Amino acid sequence: MIEVEHLTKRYGDVTAVSDLSFTIQPGQIYGFLGPNGAGKSTTMNIMTGCLSATEGHVRIDGHDIFQEPNQAKRLIGYLPEQPPLYLNETPLEYLRFVGEAKGLKGPALTEQIGEVLRQTGLENVRGRRIAALSKGYKQRLGIAQALLGDPQMIILDEPTVGLDPLQIIEIRDLIKELGKTHTVLFSSHILSEVQAICGQILILSKGKLVAFDTPENLERRMTSNEIVFTADAPQDVVVDILVQTEGVSPLDLQEKSPGLTEARIGAEEELYDVSRRLFFAFAERGIALLEIGLRKANLEDIFIELTEKEAQGKEGQNHDGSAEA
């Protein structure tokens, strides 16, 4: 379990992370989402002891990362944004060093190195120079390094950045696989990626946590579930039907050609319930629905809405401030 409490990091006048608090429970994959410069890397660097915090605490299973760094660091494996590799060595030599530094010895070390090489699919290149490896392999080696010492928690900073589509899929599968045995926290600015693998999503914007929920709940939270349809009737008839139907709020109505209305409505309840009701309401009046489409809010909308709201909120504050002055 990782507890982050009131974490703040300032670089001079710039606040990279401000008053961040969250708790990560074991046994799930967490996605850390945010636009570039939102403070994802800074937060991860602090959580893994690579950076100090201006204020606040990070506890890994009760061990404070600043007070008891060695105990805390043993519980986490970290892959920084750029995999920290010694390019002149082979993966085997590199992993041996990291393993030894993590306190592994003798047969246990050899066994674990073999295990992480197998897990990350690096067995074929174990004896090649790291500098000669492809970017995907380097990234895997970075993950292999994080896995040594069997930490409970794996923290990966943008593990799929700069990889080709095939490599991205491979790394994603690897993360999914790791999620079965470890708690994984990984950051990304690619929404679909996070949606595809994560059980929990943390959205960070301007150094603040703006959302922390499951992807399904985040989608449910959105109000912009919409139904778009074309009815074989004039506009006033359509309005008449909509007024009598529960759970809909017309957003846009247009009579495209005489006797043919295009409508966009917001659904206030479960989408399928509303669309079923709509279908029968029109059917009762003998009007055909020529086209019907559902627009579910996706993570992208949520992300944009949340991060923009944050930005607007900030601007609002500034305006208030200047008005007072």
Added chain:
Amino acid sequence: MTAVLKHELRSYFHSLTAYVFGAFLLMFVGLGALRYNIQAAVSNFEFVLEYCSLVLAIIVPVLTMRVLSEERRQKTDQLLYSLPISTTQVILGKYLALLTVYLVPLCIVSLYPLIFSRFGDVYLPAAYGSIFAFFLMGAALIALGVFVSSLTDNQGLAAGLSMALMLFNYFSVSLSEYVSATAFGSILALTVLILLLCVLVRFVTKNENLAYLLGIVLMLAVMAAYFFHISSFENLLPRVMTTLSLFARFESFVNGVFDLTAVVFDLTVTALFLFLSVQSLEKRRYN
């Protein structure tokens, strides 16, 4: 610490670094031995080491330039920070590895007096005393090199800077004869030093007020000392330059004196720069 030590040793001995360093050191010791012990038929091996001491100021910076700057450039320092080992262990591991690389050729060199003693009258205590002092001086220079390497991610800059510092240290005794020995000259030099120190403090801590405060306090102290005890400023600058010279202290061993203060001085310099290296690495976590 052992993990870092083993890792560094492996990288030095798997690459050419250790061999090139050793070869250069042995070559110059060999040239010195050829010149003094064989051609001039002098039985004092310590002269050879004196002849070679300048070489250290050139090859040590080349050995130490990448030790920390390369970690920073390759971003592998993040790995070191995230591993469950302390910064002190990292620095000590790296330093001991460098020391080993330096010790290997010295072990070979320490056979020379024995070999020469078979052909003539070699005063072994003086020879081995100066090999010991040569080792300590090198150890202090390596610590300085490690510290300079921790300041930048540019290897070339690290090498250049430590070379400049070591050469200045080497020539500071001869230079001290040319600098102003008057009290005013010393004040001027102290002022420049204080300003440099303040710039460094400002640069390292990014705290302007602290730098100003430090500068003002030090300047007031210097002024007070100048008014109350002007005589202590006479000859101060040359004295300081001579005292701080690692190479000058090595000379006394060459002259056959086992100078305990020199041993203490070398060890202090080593400890100080290792401490500063740890702070420099730690500081990057607090920027």
